[in-house]
Amino acid sequence: RKEVEQDPGPFNVPEGATVAFNCTYSNSASQSFFWYRQDCRKEPKLLMSVYSSGNEDGRFTAQLNRASQYISLLIRDSKLSDSATYLCVVPNTGGGNKLTFGTGTQLKVEL
Amino acid sequence: ETGVTQSPTHLIKTRGQQVTLRCSSQSGHNTVSWYQQALGQGPQFIFQYYREEENGRGNFPPRFSGLQFPNYSSELNVNALELDDSALYLCAASGGALNEQFFGPGTRLTVL
Numbered sequence: 001r002k003e004v005e006q007d008p009g010p011f012n013v014p015e016g017a018t019v020a021f022n023c024t025y026s027n028s029a030s031q032s033f034f035w036y037r038q039d040c041r042k043e044p045k046l047l048m049s050v051y052s053s054g055n056e057d058g059r060f061t062a063q064l065n066r067a068s069q070y071i072s073l074l075i076r077d078s079k080l081s082d083s084a085t086y087l088c089v090v091p092n093t094g095g096g097n098k099l100t101f102g103t104g105t106q107l108k109v110e111l
Numbered sequence: 112e113t114g115v116t117q118s119p120t121h122l123i124k125t126r127g128q129q130v131t132l133r134c135s136s137q138s139g140h141n142t143v144s145w146y147q148q149a150l151g152q153g154p155q156f157i158f159q160y161y162r163e164e165e166n167g168r169g170n171f172p173p174r175f176s177g178l179q180f181p182n183y184s185s186e187l188n189v190n191a192l193e194l195d196d197s198a199l200y201l202c203a204a205s206g207g208a209l210n211e212q213f214f215g216p217g218t219r220l221t222v223l
Contacts, residue, residue, distance in 0.1 A: 004153075034211070043201055043214040044154065045113075087153055098144065098167050099203070099212060101153030 001026040006088050006102035013109055017078050021105045023088030024070045033071050034089040035062055038104065044087055048073070078109045114140070115204045115215035123221045124192050132187045132218045134202030140213070141206045142166070143185040145177060148199040148217075160185060189220075197222045 006023045013019050025033070032051050036044035048055050050071060054063040061074040075082055085104040092098035114137035124130050134143060142161045146154035156169035160179035174190040183204070189196060199219050203212035 041199075041219075043216050045214070046211055049211060092167070098156045098159060098169070099146075099154075100156065101146075103151070103153045 003027065003100045004088055004090050004102040007105045009104075010106035010108055013078055013107070015078060015080060015109055015111055017109075018074065018076045019078055019107060020075075021073045021086055021088075021107075022070055023072070023102055024068075025088075025090045026069070027090065027093055028066075028069060029093045030090050031093070032091055033062075033064060034091075034099070035071075035073050036087040036089055036101075038085045038087055040084075044101075047086070075107075078107075080109050080111070083107055083109045113204075113213035113215070115202065115213050117200075117202055117215035117218050119218055120216065121219045121221075123223065125223050126192055126194060128192050128222075129188065129190045130192060130220060132189075132200050132202075132220070133184065134186070134204075134215055135182075135184045136202075136204035136213075136215075137183075140183055140204035142204065143179055143183070144203045144205075144212060145185070145187045146201040146203065147171070147196075148201060149195075150198075154201055157187070192222045194222050196220065 035047045037047045038044040048062045050062045059076045087104045088102040144159040145157040148154040158168040163179045179185045199217045201217045203214045205212040
């Protein structure tokens with residue numbers, strides 16, 4: 001299993017739709033997780049952190065299932081401005097601050 | 112916004128040349144990491160510096176080297192450039208307890 005694996009995408013959804021991305025990770029010792037958002041030709045920006053079972057911030061909800069080793073990101077009432085690539089990120093557990101990124105899932109929200 | 116800046120924004124080099132990329136972050140960001148992002152891929156960890164010492168390295172050859180300075184700025188040096196080195200190079204700074212990293216805007220390197 002890859003260290004971090006994401007849905008292949010792209011996801012093309014109409015405005016207002018609810019969309020969910022899944023991400024699986026291989027290191028069962030991982031304790032914290034992140035979702036980053038990356039716009040075309042820009043740097044990744046932190047969207048949400050997940051330290052326990054989940055986190056909610058407005059239209060965005062991240063959930064963690066430790067038993068199955070997956071993290072999900074749910075976007076409700078999607079907006080055109082949500083169009084971006086969403087990167088699932090798992091920090092290294094062996095010390096240091098290394099982040100392991102998934103390949104990202106591209107979301108396109110359409111009218 | 113993140114307090115992390117990088118220079119230059121774009122760079123074109125030819126095979127065999129050497130390049131130095133720079134990163135600056137605000138005070139308190141005592142850890143800096145460098146990542147390489149090829150087109151269509153997620154960022155790949157190159158190495159990390161903490162208090163001017165290398166503190167972890169990814170699967171990159173020795174021709175990728177770095178420095179961190181007392182003012183928290185950092186450099187990434189790549190020798191003997193290859194075509195596959197063409198990518199977006201990102202530096203990320205952190206210093207808090209939550210392990211969150213903040214990325215600079217990146218340097219887009221093209222090797223011809």
